Amino acid sequence: MEAFFTYVLPIAVLLISLSLFFLNRKRNSGGSKLPPGTSGWPMVGENMEFVQSGPQKFISERMNKYSPEVFQTSLLGERLAVFCGAPGNKFLFMNDSKLLTSWWPQSMKKALLFPSYVDGSVKEVGALQRSFLHEILKPEALKHYIPVMDSMAREHVKTQWAPFKEVKVFPLSKNYTFALACKLFMSIEDPEHVKRLADPFILVTSGMFSVPIDLPGMAYNRAIKGGKIVREELLKIITKRRKELMEKKETANQDLLSRMLLVTDENGQFMNEMEISNNIIGLLVASYETTSTSVTFVLKYLAELPHIYREVLKEQMEIAKFKGPDELLTWEDIQKMKYSWNMACEALRLSPPAQGAFREAITDFTYAGFTIPKGWKTFWTVHASHKNPKYFAEPEKFDPSRFEGSGPAPFTFVPFGGGPRMCPGKEYARLEVLVFMHNIVRNFRLEKAIPNEKIVFHASPVPMNGLPVRLQPHEK
Structure with missing residues (x-):
């Protein structure tokens, strides 16, 4: 039965839709000023082509076939105008709230949010647009996170890496980033408590971008169930913390959850528990999925490129030379990691999370001479610029020097977006990647156990075998 739902049902949908295909194409051709392209098969769109070819090939083929500026497609059940290159990125970034508003696919909201919020706009979800969140994620506030990140990274390396000759980077990086987010956002440290959140959360992130068919045996169905468990667990945590705050059991060292519970809107109203839960989930998705992928691919390139590894090691050992054995990293140390961050940026360019x-x-x-109708969804993509030779010479070459000085041209390197809505977690991600990199390279050289391991694409690029690496500890 599970095989039927996983494989046969999507094919059946395609066959049933076949009779509508040409009618759909005829309707599309009527609007001569619409962006060129195709909406693919009814109901299914071009989802299968996107998955089969991967985002980089999917985007570049359509830029060549239809337009290097903007083309139309259909993904996740929505008609999309895909804006391409630096001009397209700039246009969307700079016209946010003027011509465009935030939007999430319905399937994604259904997996993540409480049912009563699924039909609302993203802005109605809660406080992610409120200024206090941006304040918490500014460098001045993040300085206090660095010792916690370093302490947890040291313990993680000691217990999950050092005892072994070979480890899988991807699952370990996911374990670390999720545990760190639980600690920093909600002060949850107990491994069993973290696991109660992590297990269903993995189901959510693994299935929320799959074919949105909510039937038993489908990945999307597992994402829906996982999301329900996560929300229930978060409600327990939030309710307990609110009670503690009302009884003044917690007054100092407030984490993100406590700040959310205490913040009020312009009418003096506190956020309700569901709204806070929605926002915590949004932050967990951002800090877990993309950051763990970033860490994984930074280490992948360090394992593949010995000359790059030597330069990173040299910089990190120079920083360690002036610190005591138990002295934790500081903001000043992070600012010295210039080459290491250039290296990480090049990894983000080549393998954007x-x-x-x-x-x-x-x-x-x-x-660009085309009409984008009201209600259409738009999409900007890293894959229209990151490997475009127009912006990056020899785009497949790993070259951290691209980020020296003023770095790439504006709107060409966009792993964190850009404009007024640039990802507020950019600095958080930078700190987490650099702290983890520091702790790995100071302890080991890395050698890939599967030199030509295949990379597959889900919401993010994923090493098919989890990126197993052999560890070569440094001589003491």
Whole structure:
């Protein structure tokens, strides 16, 4: 039965839809000013092509076939206008709230949010747009996170890496980033408590971008069930913390959860528990999925490129030379990791953890001579610029020097978005990647156990075998 739902049902949907295909194409051709492209098969769109070819090939083929500026497609059940290159990125970033508004696919909201919020706009979900969140994620506030990150990374390396000759980087990086997020956002440290959140959360992140068919045996069905468990667990945590705050059992060292419980809107109203849960889930997705992928691919390139590894090791050992054996990293130490961050940026360029982001047109507008109707969804993508030889010479070459000085041209390197809505977690990700890199390279050289391991694409690029590496400890 599970095999039927996983394989046969999507094919059946395609066959049933075949009779509507040409009618759909005829309707699309009627709007001569619409962006060129195709919406693919009814109901299914071009989801299968996207998965089979991977985002980089999918985007580049359509840029060549239809337009290097903007083309149309259909993904996740929505008609999309995909904006390409630096000009497309700039247009979408700079017109947010003017021509466009935030938007998430319905399937994604159904997996993540409480049912009563699924039909609302992203802005109605809660406080992610509120200024206090951006304040908490600014460098001044994040300075206090660095010792915690370093302490947890040291313990993680000691217990999960050092005892072994070979480890799998991807699952270990996911374990670390999720545990760190639980600690920093909600002060949850107990491994069993972390696991109660992590296990269902993995189901959510693994299935929320799959074919949105909510039937037993489908990945999306597992994502829906996992999301329900996560929300229930978060409600328990939030309710308990609110009670503690009301009884003034917690007054100092407030984490993100406590700040959310205490913040009020312009009318003096506190956020309710469901709204806080929605926002915590959004932060967990951002800090877990993309950051663990970033860490994984940084280590992948360090294992593949000995000359790059030597330069990173040299920089990190120079920092360690002036610190005591038990002295934790500081903000000043992080600022010295210039080459290491350039190296990480080049890893993010070649293997970006996030593919882009959606917006919704709130009015008709034109771009590059094409009309984008009100209600259409738009998508900007890293894959239209990161490996484009127009912006990066020899785009497949790993070269950290691209980020020296003023770095790449504006709107060409966009792993964190850009403009007024640049990801507020950019600095958090930078700190987490650099702290983890520091602790790994100071302890080991890395050698890939599977030199030509295949990379597959889900929401993010994923090493098919989890990136197993052999560890070569440094001589003491």
